[in-house]
Structures are given as structure tokens and as C-alpha cells.
Amino acid sequence: xxxxxxxxxxxxxxxxxxxxxxxxxxxxxxxxxxxxxxxxxxxxxxxxxxxxxxxxxxxxxxxxxxxxxxxxxxxxxxxxxxxxxxxxxxxxxxxxxxxxxxxxxxxxxxxxxxxxxxxxxxxxxxxxxxxxxxxxxxxxxxxxxxxxxxxxxxxxxxxxxxxxxxxxxxxxxxxxxxxxxxxxxxxxxxxxxxxxxxxxxxxxxxxxxxxxxxxxxxxxxxxxxxxxxxxxxxxxxxxxxxxxxxxxxxxxxxxxxxxxxxxxxxxxxxxxxxxxxxxxxxxxxxxxxxxxxxxxxxxxxxxxxxxxxxxxxxxxxxxxxxxxxxxxxxxxxxxxxxxxxxxxxxxxxxxxxxxxxxxxxxxxxxxxxxxxxxxxxxxxxxxxxxxxxxxxxxxxxxxxxxxxxxxxxxxxxxxxxxxxxxxxxxxxxxxxxxxxxxxxxxxxxxxxxxxxxxxxxxxxxxxxxxxxxxxxxxxxxxxxxxxxxxxxxxxxxxxxxxxxxxxxxxxxxxxxxxxxxxxxxxxxxxxxxxxxxxxxxxxxxxxxxxxxxxxxxxxxxxxxxxxxxxxxxxxxxxxxxxxxxxxxxxxxxxxxxxxxxxxxxxxxxxxxxxxxxxxxxxxxxxxxxxxxxxxxxxxxxxxxxxxxxxxxxxxxxxxxxxxxxxxxxxxxxxxxxxxxxxxxxxxxxxxxxxxxxxxxxxxxxxxxxxxxxxxxxxxx
Amino acid sequence: xxxxxxxxxxxxxxxxxxxxxxxxxxxxxxxxxxxxxxxxxxxxxxxxxxxxxxxxxxxxxxxxxxxxxxxxxxxxxxxxxxxxxxxxxxxxxxxxxxxxxxxxxxxxxxxxxxxxxxxxxxxxxxxxxxxxxxxxxxxxxxxxxxxxxxxxx
Numbered sequence: 001x002x003x004x005x006x007x008x009x010x011x012x013x014x015x016x017x018x019x020x021x022x023x024x025x026x027x028x029x030x031x032x033x034x035x036x037x038x039x040x041x042x043x044x045x046x047x048x049x050x051x052x053x054x055x056x057x058x059x060x061x062x063x064x065x066x067x068x069x070x071x072x073x074x075x076x077x078x079x080x081x082x083x084x085x086x087x088x089x090x091x092x093x094x095x096x097x098x099x100x101x102x103x104x105x106x107x108x109x110x111x112x113x114x115x116x117x118x119x120x121x122x123x124x125x126x127x128x129x130x131x132x133x134x135x136x137x138x139x140x141x142x143x144x145x146x147x148x149x150x151x152x153x154x155x156x157x158x159x160x161x162x163x164x165x166x167x168x169x170x171x172x173x174x175x176x177x178x179x180x181x182x183x184x185x186x187x188x189x190x191x192x193x194x195x196x197x198x199x200x201x202x203x204x205x206x207x208x209x210x211x212x213x214x215x216x217x218x219x220x221x222x223x224x225x226x227x228x229x230x231x232x233x234x235x236x237x238x239x240x241x242x243x244x245x246x247x248x249x250x251x252x253x254x255x256x257x258x259x260x261x262x263x264x265x266x267x268x269x270x271x272x273x274x275x276x277x278x279x280x281x282x283x284x285x286x287x288x289x290x291x292x293x294x295x296x297x298x299x300x301x302x303x304x305x306x307x308x309x310x311x312x313x314x315x316x317x318x319x320x321x322x323x324x325x326x327x328x329x330x331x332x333x334x335x336x337x338x339x340x341x342x343x344x345x346x347x348x349x350x351x352x353x354x355x356x357x358x359x360x361x362x363x364x365x366x367x368x369x370x371x372x373x374x375x376x377x378x379x380x381x382x383x384x385x386x387x388x389x390x391x392x393x394x395x396x397x398x399x400x401x402x403x404x405x406x407x408x409x410x411x412x413x414x415x416x417x418x419x420x421x422x423x424x425x426x427x428x429x430x431x432x433x434x435x436x437x438x439x440x441x442x443x444x445x446x447x448x449x450x451x452x453x454x455x456x457x458x459x460x461x462x463x464x465x466x467x468x469x470x471x472x473x474x475x476x477x478x479x480x481x482x483x484x485x486x487x488x489x490x491x492x493x494x495x496x497x498x499x500x501x502x503x504x505x506x507x508x509x510x511x512x513x514x515x516x517x518x519x520x521x522x523x524x525x526x527x528x529x530x531x532x533x534x535x536x537x538x539x540x541x542x543x544x545x546x547x548x549x550x551x552x553x554x555x556x557x558x559x560x561x562x563x564x565x566x567x568x569x570x571x572x573x574x575x576x577x578x579x580x581x582x583x584x585x586x587x588x589x590x591x592x593x594x595x596x597x598x599x600x601x602x603x604x605x606x607x608x609x610x611x612x613x614x615x616x617x618x619x620x621x622x623x624x625x626x627x628x629x630x631x632x633x634x635x636x637x638x639x640x641x642x643x644x645x646x647x648x649x650x651x652x653x654x655x656x657x658x659x660x661x662x663x664x665x666x667x668x669x670x671x672x673x674x675x676x677x678x679x680x681x682x683x684x685x686x687x688x689x690x691x692x693x694x695x696x697x698x699x700x701x702x703x704x705x706x707x708x709x710x711x712x713x714x715x716x
Numbered sequence: 717x718x719x720x721x722x723x724x725x726x727x728x729x730x731x732x733x734x735x736x737x738x739x740x741x742x743x744x745x746x747x748x749x750x751x752x753x754x755x756x757x758x759x760x761x762x763x764x765x766x767x768x769x770x771x772x773x774x775x776x777x778x779x780x781x782x783x784x785x786x787x788x789x790x791x792x793x794x795x796x797x798x799x800x801x802x803x804x805x806x807x808x809x810x811x812x813x814x815x816x817x818x819x820x821x822x823x824x825x826x827x828x829x830x831x832x833x834x835x836x837x838x839x840x841x842x843x844x845x846x847x848x849x850x851x852x853x854x855x856x857x858x859x860x861x862x863x864x865x866x867x868x869x
Contacts, residue, residue: 199810205807205810209806210751210792211749211750211790211792213750217744217753270741270744271737271738271741343755343763344755345755390815391814392817392850393816393851424755424756614810622852625854629852647758648761649760653848656849656854657845659855
């Protein structure tokens with residue numbers, strides 16, 4: 001077949017038509033719209049409606065429905081992304097209804113929701129989509145009035161002309177849908193925004209607070225069986241023999257199915273499935289050597305002491321700088337594995353039949369997962385339908401579709417619709433964890449100036465990648481080097497909220513606090529001085545803006561009353577850039593019986609234009625408190641390949657009585673919006689450690705901090 | 717399997733289940749009252765909180781056989797018409813992030829405010845610590861309980 005030249009113009013991303021039921025529908029592919037520089041995987045000119053996954057429907061009465069396909073994991077995009085469309089469409093938000101669309105995975109394989117990128121990448125194209133639709137409606141009205149479209153204005157879904165005539169969007173949709181899609185439509189001046197920048201409530205709020213079915217675990221169909229899966233209890237084991245006699249005697253258990261190294265117990269209700277699983281007797285065979293936390297600690301420290309590093313960035317000559325220095329400060333920072341602990345445990349529904357495969361559930365990577373299922377079962381992608389539910393948390397865990405693959409495999413073997421449900425214990429024991437990571441940071445000082453900086457990372461499996469070494473303080477110090485080394489473990493690891501930097505920021509910002517003291521300079525001033533060196537840099541690898549980091553530092557200092565607090569309150573400062581946003585934080589704490597009580601966190605954020613301040617504040621506060629919880633208490637240890645915590649009685653998540661007030665201050669900006677789901681988390685660990693030092697004169701180098709405090713209470 | 721008579725949201729249900737089946741799974745799997753959430757199954761997270769005779773209780777720890785003659789209220793039955801003032805407060809503050817734990821939070825707050833209509837800040841923090849919010853929307857939860865207390869008084 002001859003391949004046609006693909007013309008990636010805006011009109012290829014939009015299709016309109018009149019609905020038989022009245023009104024107009026505009027289809028677009030949100031993932032392509034949000035990534036205009038991504039090469040379309042197929043010939044766009046051949047697209048039909050099946051190829052679109054996002055729709056705007058304007059009905060005859062002017063009501064607007066936006067079908068949004070985006071995975072919603074609590075980061076608020078189901079609200080904020082439609083806001084961008086509605087703004088340029090120029091309708092009143094109260095007239096907009098947002099519906100989670102069914103995802104069509106047929107032709108697309110690049111649909112990842114992660115990395116705090118949804119709003120950043122959707123900013124321009126989603127507004128373009130809304131503006132284009134508005135222009136078509138205006139063009140239709142102008143044609144009716146026989147005037148030029150430029151003589152028309154719009155407001156809240158009403159088109160007016162200079163004679164004072166009015167037409168509602170609903171009155172012109174039929175005509176508008178038949179018009180040619182205009183290109184290069186002008187976008188609003190930010191000063192004219194009516195929806196962007198307003199506090200808009202979560203679109204699912206009523207359903208959430210009344211307990212309507214929304215989440216993966218709430219999904220059910222007639223005849224569906226609940227599946228509880230027994231997996232190897234330790235990493236490094238495979239299934240030997242098993243006996244399911246007792247399991248089959250449990251009321252409600254319908255079937256027991258071995259698949260791979262796992263056994264699924266299928267029952268008519270969740271409790272029977274879970275009971276049936278507990279009644280299984282299985283023998284496990286060692287497949288690879290089981291590992292434990294002490295072994296990991298030794299391996300990682302050994303890597304830091306050794307020379308098997310890959311260098312990710314090298315400026316100047318750190319070795320030389322260190323040899324000529326007045327002094328070199330070197331410190332090691334250590335962090336454990338962390339489970340994600342989404343409050344909704346992993347789960348997925350699958351119904352594999354001869355004609356098609358239906359998959360329903362909470363997933364951050366719908367297309368990749370659908371593709372994986374098709375590959376596994378030897379089926380075509382166009383037989384797979386994947387429907388996303390709201391997610392009870394993601395934090396990176398739901399980037400991995402292992403639970404959906406399990407559901408599909410079990411349904412395929414059972415020939416029944418099946419929902420695989422992880423118990424909390426399964427969820428914590430069969431995780432894809434934040435890897436244990438250790439850093440060794442060294443800096444040289446000569447004549448009162450920082451002359452060298454050497455960051456070494458040792459991580460289980462893998463962590464830092466090429467972009468991260470271009471974050472602060474890259475570019476600020478002439479001699480700068482970042483090295484990484486890994487130990488390949490049989491424990492599964494992956495992305496965890498603010499991947500790669502969630503502990504790095506804490507380590508580096510603790511280090512800078514200690515370095516400033518050793519240099520006898522002000523810790524804030526040290527940062528500001530370093531940022532001066534980066535201004536006007538021609539190094540296009542540098543990811544952060546020195547001006548914007550300076551901006552958040554100054555805002556945090558001002559809003560926190562830095563250095564001017566009352567007696568007994570100790571402050572710690574940290575600043576960080578990640579996910580395209582700049583954040584500075586100040587922790588205020590007091591000591592009670594040697595225990596740090598965090599009273600307040602001041603959080604200054606530059607994420608460009610704040611699309612939805614209400615949602616943005618929630619994200620920023622949540623990120624800070626999540627960071628406090630995990631830095632203080634988070635730790636998953638291993639013995640004989642087995643996780644040593646598996647529920648909330650042995651794994652501590654932060655609770656309300658442990659949380660301070662988080663005061664969030666956004667830098668006023670007319671820059672494009674950037675990420676917010678993650679960037680407030682990484683700096684808070686450093687700010688806590690630095691505040692604890694201010695209070696106790698003791699440095700903490702190891703997460704979780706709770707294990708490394710000299711608690712007066714424990715000495716009694 | 718034995719049959720148990722349960723009084724839930726002012727309706728009577730006859731439920732066939734093993735005697736050790738937690739109320740949470742009966743509500744979710746058999747009665748389709750899925751607003752009661754599963755989070756841990758051991759009474760640690762509070763996502764499954766319901767009211768038993770008006771008192772906030774974790775339904776994952778209650779066996780279906782223990783509940784005869786007791787009045788069970790779930791999030792679906794919290795308010796007969798429209799939203800309960802606590803739900804209104806949750807909406808006003810826009811508390812949820814992922815939203816999964818919020819029905820449990822609301823059930824805990826409702827029962828707490830009934831017994832303590834004018835709570836202090838530390839009483840609120842003490843009462844609400846039975847419920848985990850993994851997104852850590854705790855500042856908003858605290859604010860919403862205060863707003864709800866005002867609405868109820």
C-alpha cells in the first residue's frame with residue numbers, strides 16, 4: 001500500500017459532525033494534540049471517529065460535554081485539562097459537563113500519564129482545540145447574519161454582532177459542524193482568561209463524597225468472578241508443587257488456576273477468594289539468591305567506595321579541584337526501598353472472549369497495557385478495549401500494568417470475566433518499589449568559594465538518568481561531576497512520586513546546609529551566589545532557570561519570616577527544581593522530648609500560570625505532606641527476599657495528627673504552566689533535616705529520619 | 717450458608733454469607749454499596765468506616781454474624797435528601813485529591829461531630845487520625861471538619 005505524506009496540520013487533529021440526537025461533536029486525539037511534535041503513528045488523513053479519544057459535544061441547548069480520556073490519579077487533570085478547552089471555547093464553566101471517555105487504544109501506543117506533564121504539554125494544543133471550535137461556531141453565526149466573522153464577539157456560549165443580535169452556540173452547531181476546520185486560530189490574551197486562574201472544584205466531587213462507583217474496585221459485571229492471586233512470597237522464588245484441596249472447600253470458590261509462577265483463586269465474592277488463597281498450600285523453589293537489607297546496604301556502600309561508575313556529566317576536573325582545595329567536605333546519604341501504598345490496592349477487570357478483550361480499571365499507562373495484553377495473548381490490538389476508571393492513587397505504581405496482565409491471563413484461562421484484587425498485603429509484598437539508593441556527595445572549597453562538586457549515586461537496579469545531572473547545582477560550579485552505579489537485584493523497582501529526585505533533593509539540600517556552615521557563609525546566600533554563576537549560561541543542557549529559583553528562594557524567605565521566628569522554633573530551608581517547576585520550602589519545627597514536631601511548612605512554587613489554584617494548592621500541600629511522611633517514617637526492609645512490612649500496622653503512613661499546616665505561595669507568572677503533581681515533594685526532606693540540625697546540632701543522613709533521631713524518650 | 721438479616725440505611729436485607737465475612741465485603745460485593753472502601757482489611761486505614769448505631773466503626777473488622785439488630789449506616793445512607801452538612805463542607809473546601817478515602821473520612825467526621833459539636837483543633841486532629849489519606853489532603857480535611865462543625869451548629 002502506498003504511504004501518503006502525512007500533513008500534521010491542526011485540522012488533521014479535529015473532526016466535526018452533526019449528531020443525529022442534536023448538537024455537534026468535535027473529535028480530537030488528546031494524546032496527539034498534547035504532543036504535537038510526536039510523529040503520528042498512522043496516516044492522519046485516513047482517520048475516522050474511531051481514532052479519536054477525546055470529544056467536545058455541544059448540544060442544541062448550548063450545553064457542553066467534554067469527554068476526557070486522561071488517567072485521573074488524584075492530580076486533578078480531569079478538571080484542569082477541560083478547563084483549558086472551556087476557556088478558549090468561551091463557555092461558562094457551569095455549562096460544562098466532564099465525562100471520563102472510553103479510551104480507544106487501537107492506533108496509539110504513547111499514552112502515558114506521568115511525570116507531571118499533562119498540563120504542561122496540553123497547555124497550547126488544548127486551548128487551540130477550544131479556540132478552533134469557537135471560531136467554527138462564530139463562522140456559522142456570521143454566515144447566518146451575512147457578516148464577517150470578525151464583527152462577532154462571544155461570551156459564555158453566546159455569539160453577538162454589532163447590531164446587538166445574539167445566537168447561542170446551540171443554535172448554530174448544525175451549521176458549524178459542516179464548516180471547514182480553520183487553522184491558526186488566535187488564542188486569548190491571558191488577561192482575558194475567565195476560567196483559567198479560578199478556583200474550580202473537582203469535577204467528580206459529588207460522586208466522590210456520596211460514594212458512587214468510580215474506582216477500579218467498584219467496577220463489576222454480571223457473572224464476574226473475584227480473583228485473589230498467590231504469588232511467590234519472596235523475590236527469587238518460583239512455584240513448586242501446590243495443594244488446593246482446602247481452597248476448593250471454601251464456600252464461594254469456583255476455580256483454582258495456576259498461571260506462570262502464580263495461582264489464582266476465583267470466587268463469587270472477594271472474601272471467599274481471599275480465604276481460598278490463604279488455604280492454599282504451596283511449595284516454593286529458590287530461583288535466584290534471596291536478598292536482604294544488610295546485603296543491599298553493603299553492596300551499595302561497596303559501589304560508592306569502588307570505581308565502576310558511569311559518568312553522566314563532567315565539567316572541568318573535580319579531582320584537580322579537590323587536590324587544590326582548602327578543604328573538601330564529603331558525606332554519604334542513605335535511603336531504603338519504599339512501597340507506593342496507593343490506598344486503592346492494585347486491581348483490574350478483564351473479560352477475554354473469542355471476539356474481544358475488555359479491560360477495565362485504574363491504570364496510568366492504558367495503551368502500553370492494552371498492547372502488552374494483546375502481545376501476551378497473541379491477539380490484535382483492535383480486539384482490545386480498555387476503559388479507565390478513576391484511580392485511588394497512583395504515585396507511579398500504576399504506570400506498570402502487571403495487575404492488568406494478570407487479570408487478562410486469568411480471564412483467558414478461566415473463560416470468565418474476572419477482577420483481580422490485590423489484598424493490602426499483596427500490594428505491599430508484590431510491589432515495584434522505589435529502589436534503595438545511596439549518595440556520596442563531596443565538595444571542595446578554596447578561598448571561600450566552592451570549586452568542585454562530585455555527586456555519586458549507587459542504586460538498586462537503576463535510578464538517575466541523563467537529565468537529572470543538569471538540575472541545580474549543575475552549571476554553577478566549574479568542576480562538576482555526576483557518577484552512577486547500580487546493583488542488579490531480583491527485587492522489582494520502578495518510578496515512585498518524583499522518581500529519581502525524591503531522595504536526591506533531600507541529600508543535596510542537606511549537604512548544602514552543612515557545606516554553608518563549614519564555609520561559614522549564610523545558607524541562603526550560598527544558593528543565591530551559586531545561581532549568579534548560572535545566569536546567562538549558554539549551556540543548553542541546564543534544565544532550571546536561575547532567575548526562577550532565585551524567585552522562589554526570596555518568596556519562601558519572605559513568607560516564612562526566615563530567621564525571625566520566636567524562641568523554640570527552628571527553621572530549615574531547601575530549594576529544588578524538578579518536573580519543570582521551581583520550589584523552595586522552609587520547615588518550622590519545635591522539639592518535644594527530642595522529637596521534632598513540624599509546626600509549619602512554607603512552600604514557594606513557580607509553576608508558571610496556575611490553571612486551577614484550588615487544585616494546585618491541594619497538590620502542593622499533598623506533595624509536601626507526603627514527603628514529610630515518607631522522609632520521617634517510610635522504610636521497607638527485606639529478609640530472605642521477603643518484604644518485612646505488609647500492612648499499615650507495620651508500615652507507617654503519615655496521619656492527620658502528624659501534619660503541619662502547609663502555606664503555599666505561588667509566584668505570579670505569565671509563563672506557561674509546568675508540573676505540580678510531584679515537585680513540592682523532593683525538597684521537604686532536606687528542609688526537615690536542616691531544621692532538625694538547627695534544633696539539635698545533629699545531622700541526619702539516613703531515611704527514615706525517625707530511626708536516626710536520638711530520641712530522649714528512648715533513652716529513659 | 718447461613719442467612720443474616722441486616723438493617724442498612726433503614727432498609728432490611730437478608731444476606732447469605734459465611735459467618736466470618738466482614739461487613740465491608742457484604743456491602744461491596746453483595747449489596748453494591750461500594751462507597752465503603754477497602755484499604756487494609758485490618759482496621760488501620762479507616763476507608764471502610766460506617767456507622768453502627770451512630771458510632772463510626774471499621775466495617776472490615778465486623779463479621780456479618782455480629783450485626784443482627786444493629787442499625788448500620790453507610791455513606792449511601794448518610795443523608796436522605798441531598799448532601800449532609802459534612803459532605804457540603806467537603807465540597808466547599810474541595811477536599812479530595814484521588815478521593816478514595818474520603819467517604820471513610822466523612823463517616824468518621826460525621827460521627828465525631830455528632831458527639832462533639834464544638835471541637836477544638838486538637839480534638840479534630842485526634843479524632844480524624846483513625847483515617848489515612850494517602851494523598852495527604854490533611855490540611856483540607858481539617859478545614860472541612862471545622863466548616864462542617866459551623867454548619868451543624
